[in-house]
Amino acid sequence: MKAISYRRYGGPEVLEYGDRPDPRVGPDKVLVRVRAAAVNPVDWKAQAGYLDTALDTVFPVVPGWDVSGVVVQPGVAVPEFAVGDEVMGYVREDVLCHGTFAEYVAAPVRTLARKPRNLGFEEAAGLPLAGLTAYQVLRGALRVGPGDTVLIHAAAGAVGALAVQLARHFGARVLGAVREHGADRVRELGAEPVVYGDGFKSRVRTAAPDGVNAAFDTLGGQTLKDSANLLAPEGRLASIADGEVASLGGAYVFVRPDPDDLAALADLAEQGVVTVRVARAFPLERAAEAQRVQQEGGLNGKVVVTVEEAGTG
Incomplete structure (x- = not known):
């Protein structure tokens, strides 16, 4: 071959x-x-x-x-x-x-x-990989559900875009952290774009004065630390990029093959929930x-x- x-x-x-x-x-x-x-x-x-x-x-x-x-x-x-x-x-x-x-x-x-x-x-x-990553973080580590406000980083990227769609389907309000050129894409997916750069944390706090219920870090480093500081009391934190998340009380997630999760994603795709x-x-x-x-x-x-x-x- x-x-x-x-x-x-x-x-x-x-x-x-x-x-x-x-x-x-x-x-x-x-x-x-x-x-x-x-x-x-x-x-x-x-x-x-x-x-x-x-x-x-x-x-x-x-x-x-x-x-x-x-x-x-x-x-x-x-x-x-x-x-x-x-x-x-x-x-x-x-x-x-x-x-x-x-x-x-x-x-x-x-x-x-x-x-x-x-x-x-x-x-x-x-x-598969991007979808399972988003699904396993949101459903497993972050337990996202109705009434939650969720901060998703790199929300216009491959994992982020699917995470936005899934979180919206699970009933959450989504703040999509994004660079300026991706803001329209995040808005199309049903999230409220929050643009990176000077004043980013202030913009998130304005959108969620009591803090976010869950934060999905895809970048690590300072972004992870900022996310921890933006959580509401009892807020949940997960990262796919930085193992230091454990020291901040969050969970590190490395996606795993799972036929049931993948079949669930396929069903959601057929329903038009995720694209x-x-x-x-x-x-x-x-x-x-x-x-x-x-x-x-x-x-x-x-x-x-x-x-x-x-x-x-």
Whole structure:
């Protein structure tokens, strides 16, 4: 099969396009013909070696954890899916080796759910990691519900935009922290934009004089500390960017594959509760360029790589 891989840690320059062995389909895995794979910050962070102390790496590595595609072969212990089913997944395993930037991926069944019927493959590829992150923070760590006022950082970004939509669906009022160019996008999603810069904390306090009930940090550092200071008494704090959140009484969340959570997201997508915006799409062989664009940021949407259907091209 054709795939993107890297043989050493580094930036986009270490990515190679070429032939890799077809994946083996274990009993609890599902062979998926990849149609699209989203680019996420964790891809280039893992590629740079930042996860080396947490995950074993077996070179060459095929990057990518997000995927959407079509089932080619379910494993012998997998009754959940059949040949031809359209699926999406957050295909994270405990070893960095077999990722989704390829024509095929053998995905553990626990990482998959059926693709929302109203989303194209590109949009569906952008939902799993970002959507699960938002869902697990809001539903789990922050316990967001009706009547809450929630501060969501980077609210126009991939995770933030989905978090805004989900928090609104859960009945919360949302303050979306954003740069000026993303304010309209946040407003479209149903949040009240609060622009970063001088006076940011004052603007949040004006919008929520008694403090916010929950704060969702996606940036870490000073942003995390500011968020802690903006909480109401008994307010909840969670971060996906900074482990120091624990010292502030909050929770650090690293997203995990969960088929039930992913199926719930698929249902919400089919109901029109959550949408995914694809900012740029690149063919598989241009994955290095896609990675550079994702790292540059500022797109207010997902970057994906696409794989042609079998027999085309």
